[in-house]
Amino acid sequence: MVIIFYSLPVYGAGYGPVQIISSNEQEVVLELVVPGFQVHPVNHDGMSYQQMSIPDFGLTTDVGTPQVPVRGVVVGVPGGAQPSLEILDTDFKILSNYLPPPVPFPEVIEEGTIGFSSRFTFVRDETIYSQDDFFPSKPAIIGFSGKMRDQNVVQIVFYPIQNNPVRQEVRFYTRIVVRIGFQGSVGGEVPMLEKSQIFQKVDANQGQIKENPYDRMLKSLLLNYP
Numbered sequence: 001m002v003i004i005f006y007s008l009p010v011y012g013a014g015y016g017p018v019q020i021i022s023s024n025e026q027e028v029v030l031e032l033v034v035p036g037f038q039v040h041p042v043n044h045d046g047m048s049y050q051q052m053s054i055p056d057f058g059l060t061t062d063v064g065t066p067q068v069p070v071r072g073v074v075v076g077v078p079g080g081a082q083p084s085l086e087i088l089d090t091d092f093k094i095l096s097n098y099l100p101p102p103v104p105f106p107e108v109i110e111e112g113t114i115g116f117s118s119r120f121t122f123v124r125d126e127t128i129y130s131q132d133d134f135f136p137s138k139p140a141i142i143g144f145s146g147k148m149r150d151q152n153v154v155q156i157v158f159y160p161i162q163n164n165p166v167r168q169e170v171r172f173y174t175r176i177v178v179r180i181g182f183q184g185s186v187g188g189e190v191p192m193l194e195k196s197q198i199f200q201k202v203d204a205n206q207g208q209i210k211e212n213p214y215d216r217m218l219k220s221l222l223l224n225y226p
Helices: 213-221
Strands: 002-005 013-015 018-023 027-033 037-043 047-053 071-075 083-094 105-110 116-119 140-148 151-158 161-164 169-183
Touching: 027 071, 037 083, 151 169
Parallel strands: none
Antiparallel strands: 002 037, 013 018, 018 027, 027 169, 037 047, 071 151, 083 169, 105 116, 140 151, 161 169
């Protein structure tokens, strides 16, 4: 196993490698800082691959495409606003001799009276592996947007490693800064709804408002929770 690290500072308030640079009713600016990644050699069907991973990151799951690290965060959106994403700044390095393995396809196999077992089949999507271009095409995208009860949310997905399978090169982003804009926002001190009084409970003995479980869930999930 090979471990590659670059020494970089992390600034701001946030969660893990993703930090909030600024936040108001019009936008949220996020910064992702990645100091390094790990490399594990993988062999399939006579081909040598390099599986890259980053602590606290997941891996992409689109079967057949190069499997690279991914990290998603969820941001609260003001009522009535449409989120947009802009990449403001990046720092990256081009590294050679890297070819990620394809995302495997899980198969369930019937084994007579014994029951079932599973195995993974590796089949490359040649429409991706034959392209002289970086995949994924962008280092950050909007994943999904929707509602959690009365709270509008949007997911931002970061891909700090892009791969060109033809050249066997990776573009490793040590830093990505993005702006989530809120078009049509109704305003407010923070880009989300205030804590809902509907779900709060008053302690009968102390006469104090207690934080409800729904607020605690939002606090653990939303990067820009007030």
